[in-house]
Amino acid sequence: METLTAVQHGPRWLPAARIHIAENKTKAQEEDKQEGAEIRVYLDGSGIDGMVGGAAVLYRDGEKRGSLRLQLGKAKHHTVYEGEGVGMILGLELIRREQNVTGVSMGVDNQAAITATQLMRPAPGHHIWDLFHKRLAMVMGRHREMEMTIRWTPGHVGIEGNEAADEEAKKAAQEGSSPMAELPAPLRKKLPYSRSAVKQEYMQKIKDKAQQVWEIAQVPKDGQVRRHHAIQDVRETSATPAMETCKHPVPATHRTRPASKAPASDRPG
Numbered sequence: 681m682e683t684l685t686a687v688q689h690g691p692r693w694l695p696a697a698r699i700h701i702a703e704n705k706t707k708a709q710e711e712d713k714q715e716g717a718e719i720r721v722y723l724d725g726s727g728i729d730g731m732v733g734g735a736a737v738l739y740r741d742g743e744k745r746g747s748l749r750l751q752l753g754k755a756k757h758h759t760v761y762e763g764e765g766v767g768m769i770l771g772l773e774l775i776r777r778e779q780n781v782t783g784v785s786m787g788v789d790n791q792a793a794i795t796a797t798q799l800m801r802p803a804p805g806h807h808i809w810d811l812f813h814k815r816l817a818m819v820m821g822r823h824r825e826m827e828m829t830i831r832w833t834p835g836h837v838g839i840e841g842n843e844a845a846d847e848e849a850k851k852a853a854q855e856g857s858s859p860m861a862e863l864p865a866p867l868r869k870k871l872p873y874s875r876s877a878v879k880q881e882y883m884q885k886i887k888d889k890a891q892q893v894w895e896i897a898q899v900p901k902d903g904q905v906r907r908h909h910a911i912q913d914v915r916e917t918s919a920t921p922a923m924e925t926c927k928h929p930v931p932a933t934h935r936t937r938p939a940s941k942a943p944a945s946d947r948p949g
Contacts, residue, residue: 696816697786699794701832709837717785719778721771722833722841724789725763726849732758733852734766737844738774744844746774749852750867757873763849764793765808766867768830772815773864781823787833787841794830811866 702708723736735749748770752758771786788794796809820826835842860868 695798696813696820697797697828697830699798699830701791701794705834705837708832708834709839711831712787712833712839712841715785715831717783717829719775719781719783720785720787720841721774722787722839722845723764723767723771724835724842724845724849725760725765725767725793726846726853727755727760727763728850728853730755731853732760732763733849733854733857734763734770735845735848735852736767736771736774737841737848738771738778739841740778746777747844747848748773748858748862749848750857750863751852751855752871758871761790761792762808762871763852764788764790765796765812766871767845767849768793768797768812769808769815769864769867772812772819775826775828776815776819776822778823781826784826784828786828786830787839787845788830789833789835789842791832794832797830807872815864815866 700711702711718740720739721736722739723734725732725734727733732752732755733749734752735747737747738745750766750770752763752766768786768788775781775784796806797812799806799809816828820828833839833842835846857863
């Protein structure tokens with residue numbers, strides 16, 4: 681299980697990467713087309729068939745150069761949000777392998793994952809972002825001229841890199857991780873369970889149990905079953921053809937009474 685520390689960063693901490701979130705999907709798509717960074721990395725997280733995966737793909741000068749993926753584990757232990765963070769770490773590993781890196785654009789389709797890179801306070805899954813910052817510092821130590829901007833690249837709007845990352849993330853969830861030797865060392869061991877995922881699984885179990893108890897309570901006992909059938913039989917037996925054809929029978933208290941006989945003196949002669 682993940683542990684939440686009291687303080688994530690010191691008061692003088694500054695993030696090493698810039699972030700940029702466009703006003704809307706259309707503008708984000710246009711900005712991606714106009715992006716001039718030599719290296720562009722796209723990533724995604726995915727949850728399929730009860731499993732969670734994360735992946736990243738790298739393009740250099742418009743050509744796909746490589747990809748990595750990791751299967752985090754079961755959805756009851758991990759979240760797709762974590763998968764996005766793992767994808768960012770895998771993206772850094774792809775960048776680390778390159779030579780002469782300067783400008784880098786990292787495309788992320790999850791805005792919460794983007795803003796998490798700037799948080800100073802602890803939050804669920806922050807062990808993923810702590811690892812991201814450590815790996816980013818290492819990569820920037822290797823590529824000293826590197827400047828990176830993390831951008832919002834919305835999914836399913838025709839951005840090629842996003843679509844490629846989405847496919848790799850699905851493969852991670854369904855088929856498994858890249859070869860162990862290709863993964864960054866911190867991701868070669870089992871990740872801590874997510875508090876959010878475990879809590880969600882626990883609450884779902886409570887709801888399922890409550891539903892089961894409620895359904896059992898709705899099943900009548902033997903005596904109630906017999907009484908129910910007896911009442912139904914009485915109702916069916918007492919119904920007459922006239923009552924069946926009358927959609928709105930007149931209430932008993934308002935039914936017309938037979939007219940009383942008129943006095944003899946009032947009768948016509």
